[in-house]
Amino acid sequence: MADSIHTQKRTAQYRGPVSSSDYNSRIEENYRDLLYLYNKIKVIDSKLAQSFERVIKDQVFLSYTLKDLTDRVSALEAENNKISVHSFSQLDYISLVGTSFAVSATELLSFDPYYNVITLPKVTGSSSSKLKFFNSSVGQIVPDFFKTVVDNSFVGVDSSGSVVSTTPTYNAILDDPNKVWKRSIISQESSVSGAQMMFYAKIPSEFTGSTKVNSIKLNPYPLYSVDISSIEYTLTKNPSLNSSDTWIPLNNSGLYNNVQDAIGKVAPGGWVTSGADTIYNSGPLAFYFSDKEITAIRIKMNQRNFFKELDQYIYTYGLSDLDIRYDKYLPSGKTIFKFTAPQGELIEEVTAVDPIIYNVPLSQMSQAFSYRVIYDDAGTYSLNNPGASSHVWIEVTLNILEDKTPPVLSDLVISYI
């Protein structure tokens, strides 16, 4: 029994004859259907268990492999007498509570391990999303004013007339791990250009009351498979969500032009050489900038990878999360990192502390970032270097820039002897 049930439809005639054999047949059919349903659930339960067992066991060892890779990178850094931040567990402000270096809760820098960013303390009550709205009784809602457009007028398999299977674009703003905006293009042949689109999203100012924005976060789907080649914004009131609006690269000042390490840390589309800052196989992205009155954004996406099933080429891309926000920050904040010397070594002196910050020009770095090196001097935390330490602490201070850019610390690297 695959697609049909055993129970057949019978229509009893008013005051018509009753047949015992017919009745008995109906009972038998009911029984066989029940038997099937009963045991099918058991089969599904068993299949589910086996599938999840496989996924879970694979995932456990993937995590351990990642830990191994992290250790190996640490070892490579140590060869050059450097240590960086490998885990947010290195944030050790708790150990210095009660000392002269204690950081109060209000001045503690905020951090996000998913996007790997550390930034100024956030004033939660004055911060809000421009796309995600919640109702106390219903939960998250999608406002009627939420508007998106997908422009697929680019070379590749995603073009006018292509076979498209898509979930709603508003899935990208829903905080539900089961909801993803995914757009699948089913093609008879592959293409070197892959699938390309420009995704437009309007900020519903009718609902938010303000279009002031200072951060954009997005998670391309599937993770680490989609190229993001530009992120732009418009100031046009009531934007049309097409190329007739005036679009400005989010990194319009061209920060860190041609610095390879900055790819993925600066919004693509702002460098002098077009395409040089494309984020290939992008992971989760977060960009923080000075306040802008943004009415809409657009993101250029490209999926070069495909799955092949039954001679069909399937290109899938989209967003598992999108947020456009205005976050209010305190003008300054601190935190403390702990660095541990590699096994068998001691830190005699910290010779340099290099912040990895890509949303602040180098010329303004000294305004945005400062630090102090703290040692454990015979049980007392001190700025005095006892000469050899197995651990050192770096107190980091970040300050907001004059144009209200909140500096974002992606990493911190110490050099030592």
Add this chain to the structure above:
Amino acid sequence: MAKTFYDESEYFSNIEEPMFTRSRKTYRGERSSAEENLEINSLIVNFNRIKNSIESLNSLLDTLSSNLVYSTSVYTQSEALNDGRDYSIEGVEINIDNGEYDGDMILETISKISGKISKLESKISRLENGK
């Protein structure tokens, strides 16, 4: 749901009988209301069991998918200091590489793994560029 870490299927009986009373009629025989009522009641019991099993499977799917993936919008401070959220599987322990780790089985969510990969990518990029 069956246990996830060893294959119990060999211990299952292949067919499970539903609670069902197949009351049969005979040609021109008597109609027994008691039998018919019992039949209907046992049908209701079976349908409820099926319904509960389906709801249980559905709930389990939701739990497992949200714990494996997990939305990042609600990290607590302690989760953030741990680089993200973990999901522990009750009653299961794991031993890694002869004692490197021996304890409760902790599963890192995809979100946590993704954050770690992103961090690693940046460091490798700097190393490749001689920094």
